[in-house]
Amino acid sequence: MSSKEQFIKVFDELVVELRQILTDYKMPAEAIEWYERSLNYNTPGGKLNRGLSVVDTYCILTNQKVTDLDVETYKKVAVLGWCIELLQGFFLVSDDIMDQSKTRRGQPCWYLVEGIGNIAINDSFMLEGAIYVLLKKYFKKDSYYVDLLELFHDVTFQTELGQLLDLTTADEEVVDLDKFSLEKHSFIVIFKTAYYSFYLPVALAMFVAGISDEKDLKQAEDILVPLGEYFQIQDDYLDCFGTPEQIGKIGTDIKDNKCSWVVNQALKLVTPEQRQVLEENYGRKDDVKEAKCKQLFNDLGIEAIYQEYEESIVGELKGKIEAINESSGLKKQVFYTFLNKIYKRSK
Structure with missing residues (x-):
């Protein structure tokens, strides 16, 4: 598995965890599906350089290879990388609305996807909100x-x-x-x-x-x-x-x-x-x-x-x-x- 594939695997786990949080709030199924769709559409599609840089930098600072990291440590560092990618997603979704852009990462901008429209503004807030949900879950005791x-x-x-x-x-x-x-x-x-x-x-x-x-x-x-x-x-x-x-x-x-x-x-x-x-x-x-x-x-x-x-x-x-x-x-x-x-x- 490449370092990028390993990194993306963590995102798939985080989507499941965020879904569960919405389920615990008793959100209706259609709202949970909407959020999951937004997360998958707007977060992992780029080069992921910012997120992967967190993992690579941590390894340099601790004199380790990615393969040396235990599962828990890798997950925590990768979560921080995905928090940056969520921040990037938040910026891009809102930026595309402000600029009236048409495409992003080779596909229509989120607000132009059929049925989305200005709800994308709230979706951008929810991408940002996920950062703080994940930080609390993984780092509150640190x-x-x-x-x-x-x-x-x-x-x-x-x-x-x-x-x-x-x-x-x-x-x-x-x-x-x-x-x-x-x-x-x-x-x-x-x-x-x-x-x-x-x-x-x-x-x-x-x-x-x-x-x-x-x-x-x-x-x-x-x-x-x-x-x-x-x-x-x-x-x-x-x-x-x-x-x-x-x-x-x-x-x-x-x-x-x-x-x-x-x-x-x-x-x-x-x-x-x-x-x-x-x-x-x-x-x-x-x-x-x-x-x-x-x-x-x-x-x-x-x-x-x-x-x-x-x-x-x-x-x-x-x-x-x-x-x-x-x-x-x-x-x-x-x-x-x-x-x-x-x-x-x-x-």
Whole structure:
């Protein structure tokens, strides 16, 4: 059984447990079926990188392989991984409604499934609610239980702050480049992506492994948040300069009026005439106008600026990783594992 298959097996068990909780509340059968369907539709369909990272990080911190973990320990660490995937499901279901998106993970967005509609809003709340049901069931007797609760509450709020700024900065209906800035972009990606995708999995594993000193958590945050920002900047770059064959999708940031790293770099460099080109063409659902923006980005040498940024940030991150004192149990390998997955990736 692969590590992903083993991980998914735990989710199947958790769905049964959540069903039982609803049964104990004497919920009608049709409501229980609805919730189970929502859980299965919205939680396990992605790459599961965030959830699997909790398991992998715990193993690195405790010098074990996944196969070394006893059943109870594996289950607890995997539950935390699935709590992140439930958080992701909560964000995506609500995000798709806000963006009026059509598809997610190769299937219709949940709110567009026949018979669902705006009930998806409540379903998103119930995905989030499952996190706290599971934390209580599996961790209530642990000394770090409150730490886990606070971590999930803090990171959820941080992600929502990032989403707020994203939604109010990059309106698909009204293009206003004056709202864009690299400072806003940095805030959006750090709060909307970096905390829950990079810091949260590692911090959760640290608590279970008994590494909970504020200094260690701060050191992890100081590496993982910039790492998450780098990941999103790379994503913005690939959306514009990567080919569909390379990245597995057609980039849409230009047409969607996204406050991306690429356009913000361009806005720093443009002449008044070039600024006018962006004003007239950015954020329009038009292939010709999109091509004009891409040509301008090429003329401004954005690719070279990105290559320089990548080498600079990777050098900084390696310096921070090397500064870690491993005597407390924190391991450099945790951070190199994340960095090696990202550096020079092409999709």
